[in-house]
Amino acid sequence: MKHSESKKQSGGARKGAGRKKGSGKFGEETKVIRVPESKVAQVKDWLSNQVEQELEQRQLDVAQKMAGDKLKIQKPEIGEEIPLPLHSHKVVAGFPSPADDYIETRLDLNSKLIQNKSSTFLLTVQGDSMKKIGIQDGDILVVDRSLEPKDGKVVIAALDGELTVKRLSIKSTGTWLVPENDHYPPIPVREESDIFIWGVVTATIKQF
Template structure:
């Protein structure tokens, strides 16, 4: 017998990760992350963005017009498969606006270039600092004058986990 369906061939029914029959579907590339969130149960909420600007000085009457709805996932995360969150500890980066307890959005796909704030593991210990690369010398620079820069030597193990793209503060 050649070709066609053969008795006993193929994967046993219900042996996939879902334990039931599956069906292939064509999904537009622009909607893949949305479908993944739907399948995994993640709920990327869209929040209204009002068209009026908020003055940090004297208050003015607010406009009730909603300009758009913004998904925080889309706003904060440009590369979902390469992005993760960490909680900041300590105050070595306070002058960069990163304080104890802040949530850091970190993107592994971005180039850890000179001047960027990065998550780095130095000899296995995680830290958040500004990356400096000058004349072949690598330093991790704190943004608080009470702390000293970390000079990276050839005897140290340095792994850059990713670049900090956003800092989320809690004000309450």
């Protein structure tokens, strides 16, 4: 009897064993529910989108804290496609010609500017350190965080807790963040530097 009792006591769940509550991808406790079989895929897609949106918002919150008051960071809202006429006729600064005869195709700006929706952010430029390549104060940068930063690319770098836009230069002699303005010096990227590449600039949006 004693042997049987001790064996019985040794079974069952152990305190602290198993997956901890809230440790799954949703970050909270989950509950088993019955879902119509025809709606399973739809429910899974909805949950997946919710997790993705919450992750995007967390990334945006972190980025905005790093940017402080110097950069305005936005997440692009992508709605329905709006195909605009794309003309093959070249634009000349002279007497206008009828361009309707030269419509080649139609272009949706969302699909042109945004390749990876979940990792794309919009940043408003403040300052003139990149004016030699046409990036001016007030311009909006399209930034993709999923792209690999390579030599020569224009990047957004986190420097001492703030975001800055510079050209990335990777040479055998070292790595630099290079401004496109002779009034600003290149910034060396060293192992001890508090610098990391936040994203790659893919386009600039200007308004006149």
